[in-house]
Amino acid sequence: MKARLLALCIALAPPGAAHAEDQAERLGDAARGAEIFGLCKGCHQIGPGARNRIGPHLNEIFGRRAGAIEDFSYSKAMDRAFSDGLVWDYDRLDAYLENPRALVSGTRMSFRGLANPQDRHDVLAYLRDFTASPQDIPESAPTALPREVALPPEVLAIVGDADYGAYLASECLTCHQQDGSDAGIPSITRWPVEDFVVAMHAYKRKLRPHPVMQMMAGRLSDEEIAALAAYFRNLE
Amino acid sequence: MRWNRRVFMGTGAAAAAALSAPMLGAQGRPRVVVVGGGAGGATAARYLAKDSQGGIEVMLVEPTRSYYTCFFSNLYLGGFRTLDSLAHGYGTLAAGYGVNVVHDWVIGVDRDARTVHLAGGASLPYDKLVLSPGIDFVEGAVPGWDLSAQDVMPHAYKAGTQTALLKAQIEAMPQGGTYVMVAPPNPYRCPPGPYERISMVAHHFKTHNPTAKILIADPKPGFSKQALFEEGWERHYQGMVERLGPDFGGGNVRVDPAGMEVDIDGELVKADVVNVIPAQKAGHICAAAGLTEGNWAPVDGHSMVSRMDPDIHILGDASAQGDMPKSGFSANSQAKVAAMAIRGALTGSRVFPAKYSNTCWSLIAPEDGVKVGAAYEPTEEKIASVSSFVSQTGEDTALRKATYEESLGWYDGITADMFG
Ligand SMILES: Cc1cc2nc3c(=O)[nH]c(=O)nc-3n(C[C@H](O)[C@H](O)[C@H](O)COP(=O)(O)OP(=O)(O)OC[C@H]3O[C@@H](n4cnc5c(N)ncnc54)[C@H](O)[C@@H]3O)c2cc1C
Numbered sequence: 001m002k003a004r005l006l007a008l009c010i011a012l013a014p015p016g017a018a019h020a021e022d023q024a025e026r027l028g029d030a031a032r033g034a035e036i037f038g039l040c041k042g043c044h045q046i047g048p049g050a051r052n053r054i055g056p057h058l059n060e061i062f063g064r065r066a067g068a069i070e071d072f073s074y075s076k077a078m079d080r081a082f083s084d085g086l087v088w089d090y091d092r093l094d095a096y097l098e099n100p101r102a103l104v105s106g107t108r109m110s111f112r113g114l115a116n117p118q119d120r121h122d123v124l125a126y127l128r129d130f131t132a133s134p135q136d137i138p139e140s141a142p143t144a145l146p147r148e149v150a151l152p153p154e155v156l157a158i159v160g161d162a163d164y165g166a167y168l169a170s171e172c173l174t175c176h177q178q179d180g181s182d183a184g185i186p187s188i189t190r191w192p193v194e195d196f197v198v199a200m201h202a203y204k205r206k207l208r209p210h211p212v213m214q215m216m217a218g219r220l221s222d223e224e225i226a227a228l229a230a231y232f233r234n235l236e
Numbered sequence: 237m238r239w240n241r242r243v244f245m246g247t248g249a250a251a252a253a254a255l256s257a258p259m260l261g262a263q264g265r266p267r268v269v270v271v272g273g274g275a276g277g278a279t280a281a282r283y284l285a286k287d288s289q290g291g292i293e294v295m296l297v298e299p300t301r302s303y304y305t306c307f308f309s310n311l312y313l314g315g316f317r318t319l320d321s322l323a324h325g326y327g328t329l330a331a332g333y334g335v336n337v338v339h340d341w342v343i344g345v346d347r348d349a350r351t352v353h354l355a356g357g358a359s360l361p362y363d364k365l366v367l368s369p370g371i372d373f374v375e376g377a378v379p380g381w382d383l384s385a386q387d388v389m390p391h392a393y394k395a396g397t398q399t400a401l402l403k404a405q406i407e408a409m410p411q412g413g414t415y416v417m418v419a420p421p422n423p424y425r426c427p428p429g430p431y432e433r434i435s436m437v438a439h440h441f442k443t444h445n446p447t448a449k450i451l452i453a454d455p456k457p458g459f460s461k462q463a464l465f466e467e468g469w470e471r472h473y474q475g476m477v478e479r480l481g482p483d484f485g486g487g488n489v490r491v492d493p494a495g496m497e498v499d500i501d502g503e504l505v506k507a508d509v510v511n512v513i514p515a516q517k518a519g520h521i522c523a524a525a526g527l528t529e530g531n532w533a534p535v536d537g538h539s540m541v542s543r544m545d546p547d548i549h550i551l552g553d554a555s556a557q558g559d560m561p562k563s564g565f566s567a568n569s570q571a572k573v574a575a576m577a578i579r580g581a582l583t584g585s586r587v588f589p590a591k592y593s594n595t596c597w598s599l600i601a602p603e604d605g606v607k608v609g610a611a612y613e614p615t616e617e618k619i620a621s622v623s624s625f626v627s628q629t630g631e632d633t634a635l636r637k638a639t640y641e642e643s644l645g646w647y648d649g650i651t652a653d654m655f656g
Pocket of ligand 1: 305307341342369370393394425429552554563564595
């Protein structure tokens with residue numbers, strides 16, 4: 001099965017060996033993924049008879065809308081992801097596994113994330129075995145979206161110009177409240193700089209679903225994002 | 237005009253001192269006079285005072301003590317907000333930010349002497365002037381209607397008593413009665429505003445007067461978020477709303493306030509409520525100051541400075557700037573750019589390239605919210621749209637509900653950003 005998918009994938013891939021390799025890597029090793037899934041088992045069940053525990057069960061996770069299990073009580077952040085229309089396709093799951101808070105700030109999933117892309121691909125290969133008709137798996141729906149919010153260290157290292165941030169921030173404060181209230185619109189004050197930067201890049205790359213934020217982040221440069229992060233970090 | 241000629245009422249000793257010695261900026265600080273305490277003016281005053289940290293003396297001239305936001309005034313018509321919840325005072329701007337709030341009406345601008353004249357008799361010299369007076373109506377735009385008819389056929393396009401009157405009329409409408417809206421031609425404030433209003437009025441009728449009819453006479457072939465509104469009207473208010481566009485004579489309207497009749501392309505309609513929203517122009521102080529071209533006041537999008545006077549910035553609805561819609565969000569966005577440019581000119585603070593944005597939420601029915609928005613940047617010629625989005629037809633109820641809740645958050649956010 002895996003070999004067949006792999007062949008198909010390479011056949012579909014545009015010229016360029018790098019891309020084909022990239023896709024191949026993403027098919028992952030489900031057996032290894034099952035081992036890594038041990039990290040998740042404390043909270044999540046998967047397979048026949050799986051039930052919601054601390055976290056929701058993960059059967060049919062591919063193609064499921066975020067925060068969609070009726071009788072599970074999600075964080076406010078995950079509820080918001082639900083109404084924003086976040087759907088767990090391959091790229092989103094990959095981003096979430098890499099750094100949960102980068103995709104859904106305020107998620108209750110206290111997991112540091114899997115930095116190694118191969119680990120994530122393997123876990124996703126394992127999870128995919130429990131989704132009957134996976135949507136958006138690499139070989140069925142190659143998507144134009146970049147897959148990851150992994151940012152080069154030099155982007156994370158930019159020291160934001162807080163003065164510039166103060167001006168840019170005035171645009172954010174039309175909706176997000178200065179005092180950190182979060183009714184209807186999330187609070188963005190006093191976030192750790194890295195979380196802020198990663199979240200903005202996730203909007204910029206359209207991994208996070210909200211259209212206003214995709215538009216606002218879409219026109220910000222790396223320096224401008226850093227400037228905003230610096231400004232909001234210290235907003236009293 | 238129905239404004240009382242109010243004698244100035246300063247909100248603090250500083251205001252009184254400044255006014256009693258109007259010939260110099262108090263304490264030698266540069267002075268900015270802001271005319272109009274609405275969406276654009278209040279934001280400009282707040283940002284100038286806040287960011288200059290006392291380095292600029294900011295005077296805000298606004299005749300009313302409570303500003304009623306037009307935004308969300310349709311929700312009041314639909315029963316989702318109280319009128320009180322739309323009122324904002326200037327106490328925080330005065331006490332918290334040191335803005336000198338002067339409750340008076342500007343009747344003239346002497347551009348050579350850089351002085352504004354107030355109805356109460358005082359004169360205020362300025363180093364920079366900000367005008368954000370909103371709109372006035374084009375005389376004769378709807379034959380048969382003028383301002384003296386607004387107590388019979390309200391426009392409710394400036395919020396406050398007009399909005400309360402329209403609501404009272406809607407509530408008093410006989411069962412099965414007819415509500416007619418005369419919609420405005422472009423450009424006017426809040427492109428989706430008339431159609432959000434139709435939705436809210438229809439919601440009221442659906443619950444209280446289900447056989448009522450709504451008729452829109454519209455001079456425009458199409459309108460903002462049209463597909464979303466029409467889908468919503470079909471879903472929530474089936475058969476209640478009828479719109480006559482220009483192809484059905486919607487642009488050829490005359491009203492008779494005494495007889496409560498509307499003549500649409502020769503067809504006489506007997507109405508119970510007639511909401512006339514006439515064609516609009518910049519608040520008249522702009523024309524009085526010689527700053528308009530046609531109906532609006534042209535500005536340079538890099539700083540919102542008037543194309544006719546380098547010491548005057550014009551914000552919000554009154555300005556002709558390019559692609560931005562006339563909205564509270566736009567006025568607020570423009571005010572921040574202008575405040576930055578003015579501080580740069582007067583105090584040497586850093587000036588960054590202008591960025592603008594706008595998002596307009598509209599409520600179609602309970603928890604059925606939609607939005608449209610865009611980001612903008614200045615070119616030599618105008619403020620140009622660089623990207624945009626709009627809600628889609630057929631969105632699910634969870635997304636629509638979240639969009640509505642988002643609009644509530646936005647209202648709290650933007651009013652705090654304006655009034656402190
Ligand atoms: C029904 C309706 C719904 C709307 N909904 C939305 C919405 O959902 N979102 C949105 O962003 N926008 C909305 N708007 C548009 C928004 O209200 C306006 O675009 C916005 O208020 C414009 O701001 P402004 O500063 O130009 O003018 P205004 O807010 O109108 O402020 C002008 C102020 O200037 C004062 N003034 C005028 N002339 C003088 C003078 N000579 N001297 C002293 N003071 C003076 C007036 O008293 C007034 O307070 C809506 C408008 C309407 C009518």
